[in-house]
Amino acid sequence: MFQKARACQQLGESGSQEAVPALASLLSDPKLSVYARTGLERIPGPQASAALRNAMGRMRGTLLIGVIHSVAALRDEEAVKALGTLTRDSDPEVAKAALLALGRIANEEAHRLVVKTLSTGPEDTRPEAAAACLMAAGYQLKQGNAERAALLYGTVLQARVPLSYHLGATRGAILSRRTGDTSFLVQQLRSDKPAIRNVALLTIRQNPSEAFARALNAEIDRAPRDLQIRLIDALTDCRNSESLSILWSRVASDDAQVRIATLSVLQAIGGPDSAPVLIHVLQDNRDEETRSMTVSILERLEGPQVDAQILKALSSAKASQVRIALMGLLGERSATGAADELLRQAADLDTEVSVAAYQALKSVARVDTLPRLIELTTECGDESARNAAALAVYSVCRHHEDSDRSARMVLRALETTTMATEKMAWVRVLALLGYADALPAITALLQDNNQALVQSTISHLGRWPDPSPIDDLFQVVERDASADLRRRALLAVLQLATASADRNLATDDDLVRWFKHAGNAAQSTQAKRLLISGLGRVQHIESVQLLASYLDDATVKMEAVNAILNAAGPLATGPDHATVGLVLTRMSDVKEPRLLKQMATLRRDVNTAAAQLKQ
């Protein structure tokens, strides 16, 4: 059986007409018939078709159905008459297969036969006649015979068949009128049956045309609200030059759902010419969802004209929320032409507006605006505005090619002001920049009488990008009268040293020295943890020894174990392996499996190093 089956397949791939009789002889074998038909369907020439046609006359039941399907696959027009007879076969399944085959062959006579069955044939074969009609109509449509296709679709629409066939016919009927009269489409869009409206929508979305777009535009105006939303959505796929104005007219609708639907489509298809209407929506200051969608679209619209329109709207806007949204947009769009207007807005008395302006200036301001920006910062009466302004100053300095020049301007501002709040702002900027020339002026502030200013200065020095301020901070740790300032300075020292270890900004010797020095003052658990965390980054034997001194301190013991395992790794195989081994023996009460595993590895390395030394 297998050999025969396989031979049939091979004959289908390479056999010639000589193989036809042998294959035809197997058509009556229930198990091999399909293999035989595979062979026959694939062998070129009229002999295979003739064999299948002949077989139609002598087969019955399921095997006959198979043969009919093969005849259909070959689109054998000579079989139409016989198939016509079979459409009236007493076996309804045979009749159905014959109808479908006629639908596939789709010549004039085949059309006549399926249409006849659809109109006057038995009830139980009509669905297949409808399917055949749809098949034939689809073929005609593909061939460019729209009128003929429309007739066939019309026949299905008139027939009493299940809805799915009507839906297919509706689609086809709309498409066969694709370039002309759209009244049929409009009728379907207005149908009270959701399935019909759905198929009409699907058809125009999948097959957009100018005529469909015109009909869709017109229908949006008269459709009930729920349908209107779906029609608006369909503009995403099917639209013409007038569709945008339809959207623009609805984008400010009082109905939130219509508004959101419209914005959603504009998000997909809107261009720069949609900017004015979108800006208008923002100015209307609607709900949060509308605002965020509008902002999101405006952020993505390309072109300097969009920046100009937003800027124009900003200069005339009154409501704070609107101005904030517009400024956010200018910032997101990096609209450099907006700097002057943003500086004007930054001076606003409304803190929220002022903060929004400074935030936008971060990506908009140029170095030539720096003097004004510094001036505005000094004028800020509100801390949040001052912070935002300082960050804008920092942003300008950081992005300026000659950052030293701009940093000098900030330093000058620091040196000339007498206000503690301003000094804090400038220290923050200079510390973020890590401007070395400013360090003397900043460290001098550590002696200031204003406690808040000193606290702030210590905090910013702790974030300096390199360890330069560490000695000045140590002085505070050791000498300041205030315990609070000593504590803050210690934390800043540990912060600086740890960051330096992470970034390789200091030698291991320096790091150990700093941590050792800091260790004398580290009494609180917080300070000890910071210290241990920093030491764990330094793979130096002194670091391990220092860490070992915390193994007896129950409050930080586990932190010390972890840090030792990290710091001691490469040391276990080197000349300090014995010290590492001693420290490991002090950790014998550790129970955690992960740590035990790490310790075992270290111990093995230590033993290996010791053995090598003996050799």
Added chain:
Amino acid sequence: MKPSNRAKSRHATPLHSRLSRRGFMKRALVAGSAVAIPHFIPAIAMGRDGAVAPSERIAVGVIGHGPRGRYDLSVMLPEKDVQFVAVCDVLRERREQAKAMVDTHYGNQDCPMHRDMFEIYDRPDIDAVLVATGEHWHALASILAMKAGKDVYSEKPCGMTMREVQALDEAVQRYGRVFQAGTQRRSQANFQYAVTLAQTGALGQLHTMHASVYVPKRRYDWLPAQPEPPQEVCDWDRWLGPSPWRPYNKQYVLGRWRGHYDFEGAANFLDWGAHTVDLCQWANQSDHTMPIKFEANDKGIVGRYANGVKLVCDFMPTAFGDRSPQYKTSTGTCPVRFIGDEGWVETGDNGEIVLSDSLKKTQQRQFKKPGTSAAGHGRNFFDCVRSRAMPVCNQKIMRNSHLACFAAELSWELDRKITFDPVQERFIGDAEANRRISRATREPWSFNV
């Protein structure tokens, strides 16, 4: 006349060069979405805000509950506006497993089990079906569902032969349904991003695309005959469906149909190719067409588009392991690489984006989610069921990318160069190749419905 890819690239490059990185990223992602992802009205505008009345939910039946079907079900069950209302499998054990999944999720015992898929087609309350059967049933189960008025999400490959995918596309159109092919990588952010880089000119002029595929393999033998189980336990005749008859063996129904000529088309090429070649089609903006020339060699199959772009299908012996030199092993399964004259991008299922040095500074992005989940792809399908828009892997896209795979594999099978006419969908002057476009279906089944 459609602009050629070269023309599009020429246009795209200067545009890109004017944009800042941030601006480009935003626009690139929008461009990606505009090209590939239908835009949808937010749920709120459709009157949906998460809680959906049962009468408003999309009722879905699932046909086929092997590992893939159960996976799809598991990631789509959480969709709040969808209700899975039927499970169907010819294997009783799998029906029961699937019912347990659905019932557990909904906290009831309501989900009916069906052995016969026609019981699902006949249910007027079902809007859509998820087809996750064995490959030999995908096209026919989908076509029959659409004939019954259902929308369809079909696992890939969506057909076993060129003719099957043509018939599937025709049926989608004939019955006016929504169809999504389960090539879910189009819905994954990392693949979308890589494609966007190719489409927007960030790589310069695209000239070569690499699609990973398995080494083609097939077998013609029959497994030893075993006694057929009762129909209720395993309906062997229905399992065979349109495939030629052969004696029952339990291994087939448990998944070892793979590799057998009668149950798997194109010698396993589409296992990955349905995804990776599809992604290349997309990157080359060739969803409306496909390569016209194919030639196989020991390492893969090389295709050429009419616009000159090269499609290289690289053979991967296994799903995992060393991928060099064609790919970075770290990108995971199903890698693709798009190469332009200014740089290249590669990505795969682990979500990583690998870029040429020329692009690392400006275009590097991280995508932490693995590139395999079908959840977003399912969501896209359900959105389209509501809006009647075209899903991201609709029947037209599926048709061309699948045809490209079949044609590529055929050049391997015939071991020679072949030329394809994407308009007529025939091999040019090549009767031997054209004979393999279709296979007969076992009676009474037919794609002609």
